Amino acid sequence: MFDLHRLRLLRELKHRGTLAAVAAALSYSPSSVSQQLSVLEKEVGVPLLEPVGRRVRLTEQGEILVAHTEAVLERLEQARAEVAGSLTGLTGTLRLAAFQTAALTLIPPTLTLLRAxxxxxxxxxxEAEPEAALPALRARDFDLVIAEEYPGHPHPRHPELEEVDLSRDTLRLALPAGAGDGPAGRPWVMEPEGTPARRWAMALCRDAGWEPDVRYESTDMLLHLRLVEQGHAAALLPDLLWCGRKPTVPLLELPGGRRSRRLSTVVRGGSSRHPAVRACREALARAAQDLDRAAGDG
Incomplete structure (x- = not known):
């Protein structure tokens, strides 16, 4: 019989990459993690790790063991969900991650609904961007992630995660007031290189036949907005930023098929029936619907 605690340490190593990262996440010392994994190797009877430079990686046998550990943990998630569902009220902690504009606009009304x-x-x-939050969800740092997906740039799909559509968020070209010469040749603010939002924005500009002059980089959409408001840059801004309020800068429609990003909620497959997860998803959906109605009324 293998020790589940040690199996989880091996799984954590696969997802986090280093003994130090596992130790930091679980509040152990690296030497303690290493010792527990050595004991697991003795239990299994074969090497589970092999050195690669200053790091280690899982052997083929280690990968097999982690795959079975994932299945066991998913069943335990299901058991946890069923136990919680048998209770009369929701208790405990739900750990939620959301990117900035979702955190600003969807999270406060969702918290109000859940509190009531x-x-x-x-x-x-x-607050975390999906490219960091989704791996952390798989590593069990979060229970639910609000993710975004830009047109033509889907995020990787993982079989152990379950994704449900939340809403569509229209994206528009924002120009400083009085900018009559259009976006080409102007300074731009965009998200950092390597992010899905940056790849989408660059492709959009290049498909239009010109290269944007990106002078400012940030994941902070409020900074993007301020730079447009004060005449320093053009930007691509999501409608979610306005939260039903009247826009403060001129906005232009984007070409068809490239106008919106997809918002979704993502959880681990075994936890999708947990009543707290279901309640949070329902509250988020209602908050998104209320925002859509407010935007339509505006």
Whole structure:
């Protein structure tokens, strides 16, 4: 019989990459993690790790063991969901990650709905971009992630994660007031290189036949907006940024098929039936619908 705690350490190593990262995430010392994995190797009877420079990676046998560990942990998630579903009220902590504009606009009304319906449920919110939040979800740092997907740039799909559509968020070209010469030849603010938003924005400009002069880089959409408002840059801004309010800068429609990003909620497959996860998804969906209605009324 293999020790589940040690199996989880091996799984954490696969997802986090280094002994130091596993130790930091679980509040152990690296030497303690290494010792526990050595004991697991003795239990299994074959090497599970092999050195690669100053790092280690899983052997073929280690990968096999982690695959089975994933299945066991998913069943435990299902058991946890069923136990929680048998109780009369929601308690405990739900760990939620959301990117900036979702955190600004969707999270506050979602928290209000959850507080009214489930006052004993504690919701812990972290602002994180999907490219960091989704791996952390797989590593069990979060229970639910609000993700975004730009046209033509889908994020990787993982079989152990379950994704449900939340809403569509229209993207528009924002220009400084009085900018009559269009976006070409102007300074631009975009998200950092390597992000899905940056790849989408660059492809959009290049397809239009010109190269943007990107002078400012940030994941902060409020900074993007301020630079446009004060005449320093053009930007591509999501409607979610306005939260039903009247835009403060001139906005132009983008070409058909490239106008919106897809918002979704992502959880681990075994936890999708957990009542806290279901309640959070329902509250997020209602918050998104309310925002859509407010935008339509505006």
């Amino acid at each position: 319906a489930h006052p004993a449920l504690r919701v812990h919110v972290t």
